[in-house]
Amino acid sequence: MASAITGRVVPRRIGIEPEARVSRELEFSFAPRVRVEWLIAGTRVVLALGGLLAAVVDPLQQPIQVFVLYFLAWYLTYSLAMLALVWAPIRFAPGWALAVHLFDFMAFTLLVAATRAATSPLFLSFLFLLVCGTLRWQVRGTVGTAVAMIGAYAGVSLYASKVLLIPGFELGAFLIRSVYLTVITAMLTILSAHHHRFQREIGQIAAWPRHVARNRRAAVSEILSEVSGLLGAPTILLAWDEAGEGNIKLAWLKEGEIKLGEGSRAEYDPLVLPSLDGKSFQASDASRDQGLVVIHSARGFRRRDCRPINEALRARFQIRAVQSWPLEGELVRGRMFSVNKVRMGIDDLVVGELIATQVGSRLDSTLMLRRLREAATLEERVRVAGDLHDSLLQAQAGAALQLLAARRLLDRRPEAARQRLEEVQNLLERGELEMRSFIRGLRPENAPRPKTADMDLSSRLDTLRQRVERQWPLTVTLQLNGTANRIPVTLRDDVYHLVQEGIINAARHADASVVIVNLSITGSELRIEVVDDGRGFPFRGTFDLQGLNHMKAGPLTLKERVARLAGELTISSMDTGAVVTMTLPIATA
Template sequence: MGAMMGALFPTVRPSPGVSLLGIGGEPRRIERVLATVRIVLAVSALVAIYYDSTQPRRYAGLAYALLLMYVAYAVGVYIAIRRRPVVSSQTSLGIHAIDILFPSVISLFTEGPNSPFFLFFGFVLLAAAYRWGMNKTLLTGAACIAVLLAEAAALRSSSISNLFAGQYDLNTLIMRAAYLAIFAFLIGYLAEQEKRLRAQAFALTSVSSKARFELGLKGTLRSVLHEIVQLFRAQQAVLAFEDATGAFLWKAGPESTAEGLVLTWRALDPSERSRYFFALPADTLRLSRTRGGRSYDFVSDEDSPVARPSAVPASFSSEHPFRIALVNSFAIEPAVSARLFLFEPHPGLSRRAEVRFLRDLIRHVAPAVYNIYLLRSLRSRAAADERARVARDLHDGVIQSLHAIAFRLYALRIRASRHTQDVPTELLDIQQLVQREVSNLRQLIQQLKPVDFDPNRFVEWLSTIIDQYRQDTGIGVRFISDVRELVLPVEIAREVAHIVREALVNVARHSGAEHVVVRLSPEKRAWKLSIDDDGKGFQFVGRFSLAQLENNRHGPTVIKERVKALGGELTIDSRPGRGARLEIIFPQVKTAAHA
């Protein structure tokens, strides 16, 4: 038994993967389930025969011995599979062959085709369906029928019939063979459909998981397109994208690196737009070149299965010569649309099935990728606003002060010979002005520096920069934290850090406040950051949400954009002459950004 187990379970390496025809890494789980069922079946059969008064009349001892051997074999397979990290296809085939062999042997001693152990053939068919699906279940059914026919032929010989306990009955043989054929087809078909649906659901999840905020838009597109190309076994993927700023083209493959397919990007000229956004009869379809090579037939996801001709611009077919292409067009909002082309796909599905799966796949993945696109747009807008603010601060602050210093120095030089007593006072004023602008420049440079902190010690970092702010500005700022320590994802911690610095800089420059309170507290599966000062307040009066601030164009732009990038909420309570309060509620994990 140990030698047999060693032959059945050679050492192999795992090969995980995802396919529309099956899920990599599944054989071990499947074999564990079948091993459990095999033990239950073997033990149940042994108990049933033991208590059955119509136990085998001849060779009863041999039948019990075979059953006991099968129980031992079932337990041995179960233990071996539990201990092995990987089950090879050869091992599965070997186990399957033994499962077919056992009912073949025991039925010879228990009435042949009329054997009560006919149920074991049903288990063999179920195992084949659970492992492989339709085709191999039909092959298994044919093998079982062949075994029955061979036994029936053997039992027709009087000498062999006397040797074994089997009985030959043509009607019973035909019925049993018909049962096996029908059963093999039914469970094979159902198992094939279930296996395919499960594999497709797993593929949807796998591709959707590639859309991650930390990868950015380019990294996400590379990962998603690489996964789609591998999934459909295509040679190349081309994504044409159009928004209010223009049209762009992304290409993935056929070259690849260790990180995946090579992804290239370029802007499309207005004259090239029609090359990719040409009219199509359906949103999702399969184009295939006709025999003449001058036109294409298409199969869409509509109910009609008839392939119909479709026109493809000559500029497109010359730029991307193909024999088969899967195309999906989708619009997320009126101003944003895209079209995905997969060239030479071979997913192993029927034409209609691969079109429908591409449609379902894009419906699942497109919103996640679009959220990352929105996040990039929000960050770009926030960066542009921040650059504009810096330019405005430099112009209104430093440059104006330098002009004033130059003018006062010129005036001082003219008056120095006649009013020497005024020179020390004027020089002192100029010196103080220079020192003040140096301080302003230092604050501006500090604000422009990238945020450097440990997201696992976020509360400590907040306390440190607030202490530094107190020393630099002389403003009485107090930090209160209702949590001892806070661990945030890097992207959330970075955005919150920028919000805190921007808010404190605004207080120092515009509010004239003498006291500021910064508080961090939990808020219903989220966190709340409040910044309260006793300065001049904003020019508006009352409490405004983020949507109201956007509609009325109130509040600091940079902070609003960063809160939106977080997927958080912003509330500003302004009390002119008495101060203002900012409340930012941000999630524990990053949520989808909204435009």
């Protein structure tokens, strides 16, 4: 069945401080300040120009018409000046928005009070103020501006009519305009609240911590905590399968507790009805065979009566009300479930799709990181094996040959045997030094590992030549062409081991008497050629690295090292000897 690992959710969100998170959410919750002021200033110019034209066409009483025309002409000039002021990015002084809003409020209050018709174009100025208040301060701006406008309009109209004895105040017009304002205020309040909620949710998704968790448990804990906060659901369930894995992975958050588990494919596959695969849906009661399910796809929303979820999964997690979204990544496939949420809306399905995309990406990144680490570990093991083969094993093999020769000479030529034993001692001492350097390079505090290649490569190759000629009846010729010290330091150790492997293979397996090593650099490539006069490899012909791997032929250590260095290997094998050619890129070494 399924196994589970439990843990408690810590109050603090993973990867980001609470204060930093709040500031980032606010950053995404509102439109940029300059953009808002651009929009308001441009609309103000259009509104002032339209009001001026309307005042010319609409027949008002002579004194009032003159006042309105002069006032609108001045206001148009003011609007153009404000547009020019905010055209270039500026730093707004504290109280800028409130001061400008109050000025517009007073100006439009006077204009509306001076007009008679309830259908006057100047009434649009009130709508403009409501929109400005909404853009600047959201719902509070909408409601506050509406209340102030209705009160100011009533006060100015009554004062003009009763105190100044200016005719034109009509109770019916006042009530009509007040009703208009109330309806418009309600509409903008609803739209503003919806827009604010949507931007807050988008801001929270955008503020999702950018780091990649180091292991699956940390990644899942972060994901569940974030998703629970975004969707406001008491229980969040993730169910997914990973490419190359056998069981279905399960992770859920319920009552602040995070659990991880697994389930068999036979029990939980498929997670939802095949017809719902790849689609988002919600159901008020997933336990009913003919329950109502609302499905969202690229073509919109539609309804269907069915039991949407795998029954074993539903029964295990006691799922009734549910919203579900597909998780689709490069390596991960599955579903995300919001379980038993009290209030569900179909707009949650749209927002949930954005969240599910983020969740799938996070699970993908975590799995890729884990597999990269595994691959890196395997690659490092292969490298260590190759280095041990090229250093310790070669030294031990050479020492064994020298000991065998000394044993044969011990009775007949004691002095020669003693020289051979001294050579064995020197060989073992050099091997010990190489092993100490190799072990030091494996310690983390010395990463990247120190290279014996920091030494002069020409001297190392010459020492190798002398040692091989003492151990085998073999003549080694080095044709370095002045390239040894031009090879990048990071590549010299590998070059040394490639040459060593080529020479030792010719001496040990090909029964060669002459080996010629040629090094040359052409452009951004290093060419290593090892030629011998032995009996060649077990095959005949010329093959590259791919062909050798296909035939499972050629020296394994040599092939692995060349492949690791992104180089090319060609072996020509004949009855009269062999030519091993290795080409390595040095620009990226």
